[in-house]
Amino acid sequence: MASGLYSQHVTTKTTLYLRTTIIILVLVTLAVCCLFPLFYMIVNSFGPAVEAASSNRSVFPTSWSLDSYKAFFSFSEYSVKWLANTFVVSACQVLGNVVFASLAGYAFAKLKFKGKNFLFNLILIGMMIPYQVTQVPLYILIVNRFHLSNSYAALVLPGLVTSYNIFLTKQFFSSIPTSLLESAKLDGCSQPKIFTHIVLPLSKTILAVLSINTFLSSWNNFFWPFLVTSKEAMYTIQVGLKQFKFANTTLFGPMMAGATISALPMFILFFCLQKYFLEGVTVGAVKG
Template sequence: MNTNPVTNFEKQLLEDERKDRNRKTVKQIGKVLIYIVLTIWAILTFIPLLWMITSSFKDTSAITQVPPQLIPTQPTLDAYKRVFEVGGFGRWFFNSVVVSTILTLSNVFFASLAGYAFAKLRFPGRNTIFWILLASMMIPSQVTLIPLYILVVNTFQIADTYTALIVPTLVTTANVFLARQFMQSLPSTLIDAARIDACSEPMIFWKVMLPMAKPGLAVLGIFTFVANWNSFFWPFLVTNSNAMRTLQVGLTSFRYQYTADYGAMMAGAVLTALPMFIIFLALQKYFLRGITIGAVKG
């Protein structure tokens, strides 16, 4: 007489367990599918990189043969020799290091100052100025390229100089936005305490904000260095002599009127990308942290 309630309860438990197993099974299948898709995507993404590396150890005929040969059967270092025999590669590398380093330092410095002002200071027109800066990010760079080129080449006549390569991007609106978003997530209580102790605004910025903002500024600096290291179009426009070319522009020297030295181009591309690989492996935690800059507001 008293077995029905127990039986119903047991049936309910069994039904719940079955549903839990089904949910776990669906989740596991979903994870497996996600891993499969990500693995396929990673392989497809890695193939061009592998092709670049292996092609740097081939001669031109092996690179252009059909069907393509992914792994060289007769590897050679002739392409790397031609890169250095042409001349200028060391100078191009030096130019890229100088330009990228100076622009990284200037962007970190000026963007952190502007970010602190927009995030923590109160002054008339703060929000208006910030929204104007954000609106300027919506303007395509191609629109401002011609006026900027005329200013650099015709008005100031500083083409083919470090000034032309550096000054137009001493600080960018995107970096100001990133610095502001990160600093806005930092607590303001320490700033208020420093003001109570009669600390000046420059000292608050230097002693209080910068130590807390180091992770965000590190990410900003890494992204800025990588972006300027890989920059091609603007250096291509404002440099004429071989001595002022950066690495990305210098690689075009291996393309001639009717042919191209693909082996040397691939070898130069590998040497150009090598510092970026080293930086990524050494600072990958900052790259990953950069994804969440400004996502959490404290």
């Protein structure tokens, strides 16, 4: 009987070991698949700054140097301005969403007014519409109607506040006890004071998550800036990188150098704010 229990214990231990090994192998494989494009981009950014057809590319460059970085900055007189444009647009959209999405979310969560449910349902419907569907009417409105092409207004306004961020803040503000706000009202606090002195200090996590997501989305956006800009001086970095691609060849090294430079703010932002990002993932998971 003891030998039977021992063999059963060994079998269970072996099965658990095999299961753990398989899970680790699957996770490592997925991690390699996810990280390989990033590794490929960084490694090839140190390659030679020469034209290369797709058939001539390899995982590792033939020689290592900083020539591709020099070529990126010397490719156009506006190379640095592309980065500056992207930062300005992303910062404005982050600020706009933090202000307007939080105000709208608070109104939908805690205030009573006519048509509140109807308006919120419209926002939910707006979330369901694919991004690409809205680009044609938005382009007609911004470019043909208001003549804002090649301007910061054209780049910033469409993303100044999004349906998703309004929904996100509304759901978070709904979890704040109404009794707390009612007590503040009885103490003579006006709605602006309640919002700025009570609600916002309790919402640092959700606003940090909102800021990170908005900045990432805006920084990596290519399609809309490509539609509304035709002058090099107004390109964002994502549109600017397209200039390294020609009909038959590509300045592959400088393109990878530019892509690496454009990815740096993402890494810095995430590692600086990962505490808030990870907390935001679990917002609402545990009710205290």
